[in-house]
Amino acid sequence: MTRDGGRPRAAGWGVALTLLLAWLVLYPIVLLVLDGMHGDALRTFAARGGEWQALWASVWISLASVVLAAVIGVPLAFLFEWFEFPGRKLLGSLIALPAVLPPFVGVIAFLFLYGESGFAARFLQYLFRFQQAPWHLQGPGAILLVHAYSMYVYFYLFTRAGLARLDAATLEAAQALGAGRWRTLTRVTLPLVRPSLAGAALLTFMTSLGSFSAPYVFGGGFRVMTTQIFASKQNGEMGVAMVETVALALVALAGLALLRRTEGEAILAGLGKGTAPRRRALRSPLVRLATTLAGWGFAVLLLLPHATLILVSLVPYATWTTETLPPVLGLVNYGRLFAEPERLEPLVNSLWMAAASTAAAVALSLAAGWLVVRRRAALRRVIEGLLALPWALPGTVFAVALATAFSVSAPLQLRWVLVGTVMILPLAYFVRNLPVTGRAILAGYRQLDPALEEAAASLGAGPWRTLRRVTLPQLRPALAAGASLAFVGALGDFVTSILLYTYRNRPISMEINAALRVNEMGVAAAFGVVLMVVSAIVLGIGARR
Amino acid sequence: MGDGGWVGAESGPFLVLDELQVRFSDAVTIGPVSLTIERGEILALLGPSGSGKTTLLRMLAGFERPDSGQVRVEGEEVTAVPPARRRVGMVFQHYALFPHLDVGENVAFGLQGTRDGGRGTSAAVAEALALVDLAGFERRKVQELSGGQQQRVALARALAPAPRVLALDEPLSNLDPSLRERTRRELRQLIKRIGITAVFVTHEQEEAFDLGDRIAVLSAGRLNQVGTPEDLYEHPANLFVGTFVGRANVLRGAAARALGAANGQVVLVRPEQLRFGAGTGGSALSGVVAERRYTGAAAFFQVTLESGERVEVQAAPDAARVGERVSVAATRTLCFADQGG
Numbered sequence: 001m002t003r004d005g006g007r008p009r010a011a012g013w014g015v016a017l018t019l020l021l022a023w024l025v026l027y028p029i030v031l032l033v034l035d036g037m038h039g040d041a042l043r044t045f046a047a048r049g050g051e052w053q054a055l056w057a058s059v060w061i062s063l064a065s066v067v068l069a070a071v072i073g074v075p076l077a078f079l080f081e082w083f084e085f086p087g088r089k090l091l092g093s094l095i096a097l098p099a100v101l102p103p104f105v106g107v108i109a110f111l112f113l114y115g116e117s118g119f120a121a122r123f124l125q126y127l128f129r130f131q132q133a134p135w136h137l138q139g140p141g142a143i144l145l146v147h148a149y150s151m152y153v154y155f156y157l158f159t160r161a162g163l164a165r166l167d168a169a170t171l172e173a174a175q176a177l178g179a180g181r182w183r184t185l186t187r188v189t190l191p192l193v194r195p196s197l198a199g200a201a202l203l204t205f206m207t208s209l210g211s212f213s214a215p216y217v218f219g220g221g222f223r224v225m226t227t228q229i230f231a232s233k234q235n236g237e238m239g240v241a242m243v244e245t246v247a248l249a250l251v252a253l254a255g256l257a258l259l260r261r262t263e264g265e266a267i268l269a270g271l272g273k274g275t276a277p278r279r280r281a282l283r284s285p286l287v288r289l290a291t292t293l294a295g296w297g298f299a300v301l302l303l304l305p306h307a308t309l310i311l312v313s314l315v316p317y318a319t320w321t322t323e324t325l326p327p328v329l330g331l332v333n334y335g336r337l338f339a340e341p342e343r344l345e346p347l348v349n350s351l352w353m354a355a356a357s358t359a360a361a362v363a364l365s366l367a368a369g370w371l372v373v374r375r376r377a378a379l380r381r382v383i384e385g386l387l388a389l390p391w392a393l394p395g396t397v398f399a400v401a402l403a404t405a406f407s408v409s410a411p412l413q414l415r416w417v418l419v420g421t422v423m424i425l426p427l428a429y430f431v432r433n434l435p436v437t438g439r440a441i442l443a444g445y446r447q448l449d450p451a452l453e454e455a456a457a458s459l460g461a462g463p464w465r466t467l468r469r470v471t472l473p474q475l476r477p478a479l480a481a482g483a484s485l486a487f488v489g490a491l492g493d494f495v496t497s498i499l500l501y502t503y504r505n506r507p508i509s510m511e512i513n514a515a516l517r518v519n520e521m522g523v524a525a526a527f528g529v530v531l532m533v534v535s536a537i538v539l540g541i542g543a544r545r
Numbered sequence: 546m547g548d549g550g551w552v553g554a555e556s557g558p559f560l561v562l563d564e565l566q567v568r569f570s571d572a573v574t575i576g577p578v579s580l581t582i583e584r585g586e587i588l589a590l591l592g593p594s595g596s597g598k599t600t601l602l603r604m605l606a607g608f609e610r611p612d613s614g615q616v617r618v619e620g621e622e623v624t625a626v627p628p629a630r631r632r633v634g635m636v637f638q639h640y641a642l643f644p645h646l647d648v649g650e651n652v653a654f655g656l657q658g659t660r661d662g663g664r665g666t667s668a669a670v671a672e673a674l675a676l677v678d679l680a681g682f683e684r685r686k687v688q689e690l691s692g693g694q695q696q697r698v699a700l701a702r703a704l705a706p707a708p709r710v711l712a713l714d715e716p717l718s719n720l721d722p723s724l725r726e727r728t729r730r731e732l733r734q735l736i737k738r739i740g741i742t743a744v745f746v747t748h749e750q751e752e753a754f755d756l757g758d759r760i761a762v763l764s765a766g767r768l769n770q771v772g773t774p775e776d777l778y779e780h781p782a783n784l785f786v787g788t789f790v791g792r793a794n795v796l797r798g799a800a801a802r803a804l805g806a807a808n809g810q811v812v813l814v815r816p817e818q819l820r821f822g823a824g825t826g827g828s829a830l831s832g833v834v835a836e837r838r839y840t841g842a843a844a845f846f847q848v849t850l851e852s853g854e855r856v857e858v859q860a861a862p863d864a865a866r867v868g869e870r871v872s873v874a875a876t877r878t879l880c881f882a883d884q885g886g
Binding site: 454457459 | 606607608627628629630631632633634635637638639641642643644645654655702703706
């Protein structure tokens with residue numbers, strides 16, 4: 001019953017927040033487009049065949065990733081949501097594990113496991129006495145393997161959530177009307193979970209379009225747009241890099257617009273009532289055994305990268321050459337991580353930058369939540385759009401945009417030189433965190449009964465006391481969820497870091513990359529394990545109710 | 546309760562809503578509404594959904610700012626005073642108990658800053674809980690309580706800081722129907738015992754009659770009538786009040802004229818004001834009994850008139866049979882100008 005427009009004071013804050021967000025999120029993109037669209041750079045871009053190949057590669061790799069992830073994730077979701085078999089619960093949560101592996105760490109785990117000199121190759125060499133590695137883990141196939149491994153989780157989780165929201169009565173109604181199992185599935189179940197599938201497809205497409213780690217490590221000569229941009233920037237062709245970035249941004253926005261159209265949000269509104277269908281126990285002992293074995297086998301397969309990472313982290317430098325399994329194991333690498341100031345520094349850097357950028361994103365999202373949901377500020381749609389924008393664009397795009405905007409000193413245009421300083425990277429993390437914290441906190445605010453805050457006010461509590469005693473405690477789950485995801489994202493970030501870091505604030509991912517270059521696999525893996533453990537702990541805390 | 550004292554108790558009404566008006570859009574305007582409420586009186590705001598009754602209550606509590614008009618308590622203008630400093634205790638429709646605080650902390654919420662030290666607070670909490678028959682419930686979680694208990698905690702919480710006015714938004718709508726009648730009586734007794742001035746919103750006529758000293762009937766943002774239950778039932782100010790409060794037959798045209806209405810008037814006649822048999826002076830209607838609904842002491846008969854209209858007659862259960870031709874006479878009617886429809 002609150003009126004549109006809100007109070008004049010709220011309108012003032014709404015304008016202030018909109019301007020701040022526009023400066024953080026939109027302005028760098030605008031500058032990127034303006035600065036990048038120069039004749040020379042455009043002509044160079046258009047004339048090089050490699051550019052178009054890379055753009056096309058980005059698109060088809062992303063589409064193929066969506067298909068592969070769906071093929072793995074959707075059947076798994078049905079299996080775990082609809083059937084009962086031994087170990088269902090434990091496996092059901094194990095299966096979401098790739099989520100706790102930061103992308104770059106997942107990629108190096110794959111390298112150690114399935115790479116030319118990884119465990120799998122060595123094992124086959126040992127078995128069949130091959131002289132050389134049986135395969136090269138390189139090119140589009142390798143990229144798709146990593147993508148499928150890490151992104152089926154989206155389909156799995158989204159579909160399970162969609163299925164859990166189904167009302168059993170709808171399915172029973174279909175059966176009562178004479179529909180068989182297949183007809184019920186295709187005519188009722190799938191249309192009802194379509195919004196979930198569309199959501200997962202969108203997320204997979206965007207993630208894989210922005211994916212950098214896998215193409216960077218496994219691409220070899222095969223370039224996608226993100227690695228192409230990085231290469232151009234390394235070669236000092238900043239103008240071309242900008243054009244490439246704009247091209248990638250356009251593809252992302254086109255994909256977003258297309259998939260949004262199919263999302264069918266209206267259907268969602270009809271769901272949410274009633275009880276989910278009961279799980280069917282698998283009766284035939286043979287089917288049960290097969291399902292259980294397959295489930296466990298799959299879980300082991302999913303856990304192998306994590307296990308590999310831990311094993312490699314225990315291998316001291318230069319002790320493992322041609323043996324199938326490492327001959328010496330120890331905690332030397334971890335000792336070096338924490339004892340050598342040179343190695344400890346990236347850890348500290350990553351932690352403070354992730355913490356600061358998360359805190360800032362949470363604070364800004366809280367202000368946005370208050371203005372958008374409570375005060376219904378006139379600019380609420382704009383505020384929401386700006387908060388979500390960094391999600392719609394690959395990390396590489398934002399990194400290049402920030403590098404463009406803050407490489408010039410022009411205080412009157414609100415531009416300062418931040419490139420090459422310690423500040424640019426946490427700023428980039430902060431902007432990239434905004435969609436995650438914003439979405440969680442706005443959703444939390446929307447679920448919050450406004451009567452609670454009114455009750456506090458009618459009992460004499462001022463705005464601060466209401467915020468501290470009523471609003472924040474009520475928002476705690478949303479805050480924890482948003483903040484933990486943002487923190488983990490910033491902590492494991494590779495895409496933005498590789499374009500914007502300086503030596504003084506080099507984060508863990510850059511140290512891993514450096515260790516890989518000089519073949520210090522153990523140290524790289526130890527860093528990876530630390531990232532994995534911290535991420536798992538933080539996500540665990542964030543998911544607690 | 547309250548430190549306002551009794552000064553000015555005799556000088557004018559305790560609570561005044563003066564020409565309150567708020568515009569949501571071109572189509573939706575609430576007011577202007579003026580109401581005066583005496584000290585210790587219970588006023589019901591009755592109306593269908595969308596009639597503006599909740600908005601009026603929220604303007605009283607300070608959650609909505611009127612575009613024009615004033616709210617005065619004890620002669621003091623509070624229209625622009627924020628809810629936190631207005632001293633209007635509010636019981637919300639869904640209670641709005643703080644789920645992360647226990648019962649005692651909920652009740653103590655409004656006491657902080659008004660009393661010195663924790664001891665005074667805990668005594669006041671105990672006192673407020675005792676008032677609603679929940680003594681000793683301090684450490685219980687609000688989720689563990691039944692709907693009725695939650696409602697009483699909400700009441701205790703609103704009363705604890707000794708507000709000047711108690712505002713209740715559909716206070717009984719979330720209770721089981723079986724519990725409602727008893728709770729209604731207890732609520733009225735409690736409010737009267739404390740002597741606090743109370744305003745509550747409801748869309749149920751029975752609730753308004755049971756709980757309110759006076760009732761303000763609203764429709765489409767307008768105040769139709771204010772009065773005691775008897776006033777409203779016996780002397781409705783217009784057709785809307787007549788039909789919204791109590792059961793009523795509305796007749797137009799020939800049937801209305803047969804009951805003594807002038808041209809262009811409608812007749813409102815309650816089921817118990819109709820009886821079977823010829824009336825005096827030929828003012829009777831004839832028709833066929835279409836339906837009979839037995840309620841124990843009496844029965845309601847649906848009679849289809851020759852004009853096609855239907856009337857409901859309350860009479861002794863054996864007064865007529867279904868299918869029987871009857872004449873119906875009125876002992877009392879109310880005539881209103883017909884505003885179409």
